[in-house]
Amino acid sequence: MPELPEVESIKRTLEKKILGKKITGVKIFWSPAVVSLPGKDFAGLVKDRVIEGLGRRGKYLLIYLSGGLTMIIHFRMTGRLIYYPENCSADKHTHAVFSLDKGEMHYSDIRKFGRIQIVPAHDAAGLPSLAKLGPEPLDEEFTLDRLRNLLMGKKTQVKGALLDQKVIAGLGNIYVDEALFRAGILPDRQTSSLQPSEIKRLFKGIVEVLQEGIEARGTSFRDYRDADGNKGLFQETLRVYGRGGLECKNCGQILTRQKIAGRTTVFCRKCQK
DNA sequence: AGTGGCTCCTGAGCGC
DNA sequence: TGCGCTCAGGAGCCAC
Numbered sequence: 001m002p003e004l005p006e007v008e009s010i011k012r013t014l015e016k017k018i019l020g021k022k023i024t025g026v027k028i029f030w031s032p033a034v035v036s037l038p039g040k041d042f043a044g045l046v047k048d049r050v051i052e053g054l055g056r057r058g059k060y061l062l063i064y065l066s067g068g069l070t071m072i073i074h075f076r077m078t079g080r081l082i083y084y085p086e087n088c089s090a091d092k093h094t095h096a097v098f099s100l101d102k103g104e105m106h107y108s109d110i111r112k113f114g115r116i117q118i119v120p121a122h123d124a125a126g127l128p129s130l131a132k133l134g135p136e137p138l139d140e141e142f143t144l145d146r147l148r149n150l151l152m153g154k155k156t157q158v159k160g161a162l163l164d165q166k167v168i169a170g171l172g173n174i175y176v177d178e179a180l181f182r183a184g185i186l187p188d189r190q191t192s193s194l195q196p197s198e199i200k201r202l203f204k205g206i207v208e209v210l211q212e213g214i215e216a217r218g219t220s221f222r223d224y225r226d227a228d229g230n231k232g233l234f235q236e237t238l239r240v241y242g243r244g245g246l247e248c249k250n251c252g253q254i255l256t257r258q259k260i261a262g263r264t265t266v267f268c269r270k271c272q273k
Numbered sequence: 274a275g276t277g278g279c280t281c282c283t284g285a286g287c288g289c
Numbered sequence: 290t291g292c293g294c295t296c297a298g299g300a301g302c303c304a305c
Contacts, residue, residue, distance in 0.1 A: 077297080262278090
């Protein structure tokens with residue numbers, strides 16, 4: 001499931017392939033995957049525009065087109081955006097193919113939760129889904145003080161707070177569990193009960209786990225691929241996610257798997273307090 | 274404000 | 290081999 005490190009990896013790999021290229025045509029195979037401007041045909045709107053830049057906000061990938069349009073993509077669970085240097089056939093999960101003046105870009109999504117929305121560039125930041133997002137955890141604006149303020153203002157379990165995109169943008173189930181393990185904090189702790197030393201460890205845990213995730217080019221637990229179709233490597237480094245019932249890599253205790261804040265959560269009862 | 278449930282959707286995994 | 294079931298999950302929405 002593409003979280004911040006995966007979307008960042010897609011952005012970086014895609015950038016090298018599509019920047020400056022022109023979209024010469026678009027084929028839509030499953031129309032709910034694309035959201036156009038009211039009353040406008042998506043393919044017609046996008047055709048003949050040049051890809052001028054790529055960006056990321058939280059788990060959203062932004063593709064800036066000439067003529068003041070932005071494509072906003074959310075991959076949800078199984079979305080993929082892959083560049084092929086040669087034309088190739090679409091498979092059963094391909095929902096859109098963007099022909100470029102060299103090669104083509106395939107958008108596919110097994111579970112059909114992802115969306116590609118097109119908006120005028122000047123409206124993008126005001127789009128509710130983007131406007132509500134919390135700080136970027138790898139930007140300078142995200143500081144220990146900022147995290148403390150974000151958490152102290154809530155009365156909820158820390159796991160739920162970290163998953164909330166309005167609190168911090170870009171964390172999902174994998175990186176939240178990993179950050180909490182590194183910080184030694186139980187996921188069901190109330191945010192208001194966290195001590196300053198714990199918030200400090202959590203801050204470090206979040207930043208490190210995301211940076212290492214990006215360095216490993218993302219986590220391919222199951223479906224994730226970058227824009228070249230390659231897997232990431234961070235699944236090798238995961239300490240808790242997907243390891244319920246296995247031994248803790250730190251202390252040997254059997255890891256607990258439990259629903260917390262509505263999500264499957266894995267943690268160590270000995271290492272996390 | 275917080276919580277819990279539902280929805281979207283497909284494939285994997287399991288018991289029989 | 291295959292059927293039917295459960296589960297996985299990001300985020301928007303709704304009721305309480």
